[in-house]
Amino acid sequence: MTKPASARSKQPCLAGLCLWLFLLAAAPAAPARDTLTNAAAVLALSGKDALSGVPVSVTGVVTAAEPTATWSGRFFMQDGTGGVFVDSRLSQQPLPGDVVQVSGFSHPGGYAPIITKPHWKKIGTAALPPARPVTSERLMSGAEDGQRVEISGIVRAAEVSGTRIGVELASGGYRFGAYFPPAPGLDPASLVGARIRLRGTAATGFNAPLRHFVTVTLFAPQPDDFFVQEPAPPNPFEDPPVPLNNIAQFRKDPPPGYQVHVTGVVTYQRRGESLFLEDETGGLEIKTKMTNAVARGDFVEAVGFPAVENFLPVLEDAVFRKTTAPRTNLEPKSATIGGIQKGLHHADFIVLRGRLIDRLVKGTGPEVSGSGIQTSLILQASNMVFVAEKETSQDNPFLSAIPIGSLVEVSGICLLDGTSDGKIKSFRLLLPTSYDVRVIERPSRLTPRHLLVSLASVLVVLLVAIGWIIWAAKRNFILASLVQQKEEAQHQLQQAHDLLEDRVRERTAQLKVEMTARKESELQFRAVLTERTRLAQELHDTLEQTLTGIALQQDLAASQFEKSPDHASHHLKLARNLMRQSQEDLHRSVWGLRSRADENFNLPSALLTSARQVTDDTHIRLESAATGDAVSFSEIIEENLLRIGQEAVTNAVKHSGATVIDIQWQFTPGNVVLKISDNGHGFDPNACAGPKDGHFGLLGIRERTERLGGRLQITSQPGSGTSISVEIPTATTDGQTPAPATPVNHEERV
Numbered sequence: 001m002t003k004p005a006s007a008r009s010k011q012p013c014l015a016g017l018c019l020w021l022f023l024l025a026a027a028p029a030a031p032a033r034d035t036l037t038n039a040a041a042v043l044a045l046s047g048k049d050a051l052s053g054v055p056v057s058v059t060g061v062v063t064a065a066e067p068t069a070t071w072s073g074r075f076f077m078q079d080g081t082g083g084v085f086v087d088s089r090l091s092q093q094p095l096p097g098d099v100v101q102v103s104g105f106s107h108p109g110g111y112a113p114i115i116t117k118p119h120w121k122k123i124g125t126a127a128l129p130p131a132r133p134v135t136s137e138r139l140m141s142g143a144e145d146g147q148r149v150e151i152s153g154i155v156r157a158a159e160v161s162g163t164r165i166g167v168e169l170a171s172g173g174y175r176f177g178a179y180f181p182p183a184p185g186l187d188p189a190s191l192v193g194a195r196i197r198l199r200g201t202a203a204t205g206f207n208a209p210l211r212h213f214v215t216v217t218l219f220a221p222q223p224d225d226f227f228v229q230e231p232a233p234p235n236p237f238e239d240p241p242v243p244l245n246n247i248a249q250f251r252k253d254p255p256p257g258y259q260v261h262v263t264g265v266v267t268y269q270r271r272g273e274s275l276f277l278e279d280e281t282g283g284l285e286i287k288t289k290m291t292n293a294v295a296r297g298d299f300v301e302a303v304g305f306p307a308v309e310n311f312l313p314v315l316e317d318a319v320f321r322k323t324t325a326p327r328t329n330l331e332p333k334s335a336t337i338g339g340i341q342k343g344l345h346h347a348d349f350i351v352l353r354g355r356l357i358d359r360l361v362k363g364t365g366p367e368v369s370g371s372g373i374q375t376s377l378i379l380q381a382s383n384m385v386f387v388a389e390k391e392t393s394q395d396n397p398f399l400s401a402i403p404i405g406s407l408v409e410v411s412g413i414c415l416l417d418g419t420s421d422g423k424i425k426s427f428r429l430l431l432p433t434s435y436d437v438r439v440i441e442r443p444s445r446l447t448p449r450h451l452l453v454s455l456a457s458v459l460v461v462l463l464v465a466i467g468w469i470i471w472a473a474k475r476n477f478i479l480a481s482l483v484q485q486k487e488e489a490q491h492q493l494q495q496a497h498d499l500l501e502d503r504v505r506e507r508t509a510q511l512k513v514e515m516t517a518r519k520e521s522e523l524q525f526r527a528v529l530t531e532r533t534r535l536a537q538e539l540h541d542t543l544e545q546t547l548t549g550i551a552l553q554q555d556l557a558a559s560q561f562e563k564s565p566d567h568a569s570h571h572l573k574l575a576r577n578l579m580r581q582s583q584e585d586l587h588r589s590v591w592g593l594r595s596r597a598d599e600n601f602n603l604p605s606a607l608l609t610s611a612r613q614v615t616d617d618t619h620i621r622l623e624s625a626a627t628g629d630a631v632s633f634s635e636i637i638e639e640n641l642l643r644i645g646q647e648a649v650t651n652a653v654k655h656s657g658a659t660v661i662d663i664q665w666q667f668t669p670g671n672v673v674l675k676i677s678d679n680g681h682g683f684d685p686n687a688c689a690g691p692k693d694g695h696f697g698l699l700g701i702r703e704r705t706e707r708l709g710g711r712l713q714i715t716s717q718p719g720s721g722t723s724i725s726v727e728i729p730t731a732t733t734d735g736q737t738p739a740p741a742t743p744v745n746h747e748e749r750v
Helices: 005-026 039-043 047-051 337-341 448-560 565-592 603-615 635-656 697-707
Strands: 055-064 075-079 082-087 098-107 114-125 148-161 164-171 174-180 195-207 212-219 226-230 260-270 274-279 282-287 299-309 312-322 349-362 373-381 384-392 407-418 424-430 437-441 621-627 660-667 671-678 711-716 722-729
Touching (some): 039 055, 260 282, 274 299, 349 384, 565 603, 603 635, 603 660, 635 697, 697 722
Antiparallel strands (some): 098 114, 148 164, 148 195, 164 174, 274 282, 349 373, 349 407, 373 384, 671 722
């Protein structure tokens, strides 16, 4: 019996399906990719393998997780084999020290392989892995990316960056950045010039399209990951200035990373980039990021780190300030090509003649809109060609109008380009102003150049005329359409330009609002922090000192109660008086937040009265004397001097074992000096107890003195007594307290 046609048509299909299923079952299964279980296995992947998304499951300790918008949940983790970066985009972020289990996939990253699309969970906490000491060469090779390392270096710059302190370190000829949480009371400016040792995770900066290494930044998550090996030297502005030409000369045993102090006359300033100084020995380029404006002829002093650029000396990472010396009328030095070829006049303000052979203008055109315009005059003098440069914000018609071939006299800063063998291969002049170029002789009109230009002009005119005639004959019928197309394109371009300007204005207004809000928040935070510090000092200098006196009187009363009740009663009365004094001090501190409570306040008498209450019946003799006319100062000066004196007397009673305390006042029209001495057993100022031990007395004295712009000197040694001298500038003629002074020198440090 014959089957229907439909049944016959289905037989080949069923046979083919069965054959495909048989082959599929017989074919070997694709091998499954193994899951990587440690950081070293992830880092060992090639870029191609990492791009395939190999499964990863790693357990380790979080070593760096910065709470900033740029990190957005990302973090570094490290296990026993190494460290790796986790590209997490989750809203939550683990903290350094968390033990996490991360599951994700490999990715080549922008430089080294990373873990992407992760899911992590915290399973505990642990101490951070020990940091491995590395050299600067090893660190700057990029091989330590993601690893926790330890390295030391000289701090070149330091500033507060959010909740971290950011520093630039110099080590072994390399520079790199680092961030770490600040220690209490740490002033970032005090770190400049110090040698520090830092433990942190190395994060490599890179060029993502090329996967090239650029730089390294260390992130230290804990305050104890940072410590000072060698503190910064005392205020280098107080060191004797070094002649400018001695910067690169021989020095016997110079300290590594040392700063030098120089002075000189300003010859030129590129704000935020460099400053050029000159003295009787020569000139020097000062590399600085400061934008304080100074003028040519001003006397300034600067402190920076000696370095070499283009085989010539410079001063890097410098800070400067104007001196009180009057401005001088600076004249350029006369120079010769022979002297320049010998290496003379680097960074000097010189005058030189040359023939203008060409001119180059950079920074024009729509592709560089908004940038500065640099006009370079190419000059020839003797057998050398050099360049005189001037950068302006707009076109420079004065320099552009000087005819080619003119003999000119230029006055500018000479910058040499040297070689390793000390030879000078080229130099250029930086023009402080466009008018530092003076035309001595204009070129003759009958020059080969002018004739060639004239002939070329005539030829061009003829060619243009012929071409225009031909073009007009052939293209006249399409001229209208071309004009219309150009007008439409111009209209569209204008619309796009207007739209772009509107968006720029909107974004600018938005950024201004955000910046204003951020500045207001920072000001409020600083005000609250300052007030908290002041209140802590008030409580220490009033309540704690008075309570100490009360405790001393009560101890004496308890020891004499059975032997001599009258003496015990006397000490109880003194304790009661001290309690009243404590109430008055507290009332005065509260009232001091609003206005001055006691208008007839006498500073020496107040301090002497307070000292008598503390030393009464302690076998300590008080001596007090004053020289000069004791006048009334501002309430800030009087209040702080009283608290300083009370703290010094209390320290002498509690700790010195003295029998005589001498209080000396010296009043002059310019300042007031308070000196408190005792004949106790003394101490070592460099090894005394401090805030870490619960003692805030000397810290409070130092902070009050610095806040008043004064000077503090502590002289003591074991067995020789103690002397504390505080010198405070008095109020100015307008009745205001002088501004705080610059950081104190080494003899004022407590």
